[in-house]
Amino acid sequence: MSLIELIRDNFFYLEPGYTPFNTIIFGIIVGLIILLIIKMFKYINKDPKDLFIPLLPFIFSGSCARALVDNNIYPLIHLLVTPGIYIIIGITTIITILTSILIEKKFSINYKYTIFIVGLILCIPNIINFQNVNIPVMLLVLGIWLIFTLIFIVLSKKWKLLDNKYNLTVLSSHLFDASSTFIAVDFFGYWEQHVLPSILTSLTGTAFILYPLKIIVILVSLYLIDEHIEDEINKNTLKLCIFILGLAPGLRNFLSLIIGTY
Numbered sequence: 001m002s003l004i005e006l007i008r009d010n011f012f013y014l015e016p017g018y019t020p021f022n023t024i025i026f027g028i029i030v031g032l033i034i035l036l037i038i039k040m041f042k043y044i045n046k047d048p049k050d051l052f053i054p055l056l057p058f059i060f061s062g063s064c065a066r067a068l069v070d071n072n073i074y075p076l077i078h079l080l081v082t083p084g085i086y087i088i089i090g091i092t093t094i095i096t097i098l099t100s101i102l103i104e105k106k107f108s109i110n111y112k113y114t115i116f117i118v119g120l121i122l123c124i125p126n127i128i129n130f131q132n133v134n135i136p137v138m139l140l141v142l143g144i145w146l147i148f149t150l151i152f153i154v155l156s157k158k159w160k161l162l163d164n165k166y167n168l169t170v171l172s173s174h175l176f177d178a179s180s181t182f183i184a185v186d187f188f189g190y191w192e193q194h195v196l197p198s199i200l201t202s203l204t205g206t207a208f209i210l211y212p213l214k215i216i217v218i219l220v221s222l223y224l225i226d227e228h229i230e231d232e233i234n235k236n237t238l239k240l241c242i243f244i245l246g247l248a249p250g251l252r253n254f255l256s257l258i259i260g261t262y
Helices: 003-011 020-044 056-070 084-107 111-129 135-156 165-188 195-204 207-228 232-260
Strands: none
Touching: 020 084, 020 232, 056 084, 056 111, 056 232, 084 111, 135 165, 135 232, 165 207, 165 232, 195 207, 207 232
């Protein structure tokens, strides 16, 4: 296999193509990007925790576009699948953040509002093309996610780790991902694309295994971040990135499911 074929088959594919090799490489790339994002937040002197809500439209936009590709509403092209869609949304988000800082300095408009409004504008084409929503399936996923989230909301009253609303939000985003995947795989014939979850789902015969897997991994990660990272920008950047890594695929699965099962 030539180098070009290796790159094409592992990193610029149109069909689902997660392998142990490209999963490791993608992980390394994500790690390097997080380091650059930390440097960016230090440079602009902004706390990443302020962006949990303003970035929601950007996350929705990317996930919705991917779901529309899944259901043949958008064309299957490299710019709209992994890694193209993430590159486009990522670059657009960073440019928007930096531009919003300049606008804030010049016009005294809170940068968070600018980011949120730009994100909403980006969502418009996807919302226009979104159609035929399966309401019962939507409510099923949301109901199961809400049950699991409520459990941890109750636990947060006595558990210091989850008493922090950002930690609870990060965990909830991954519970949403687990819920959308569980319903899609176990009840509607979808399959898990990522390597480790796919192996565990095959071994156990159910995607419900994602709940304990994600709960353990996310709680341990949050504990280590809170206990061993003192710098607030470093700490909150990691939490924001973990939040996005849970919500983005969860939304993609959710949106793809509710229009694909109509």
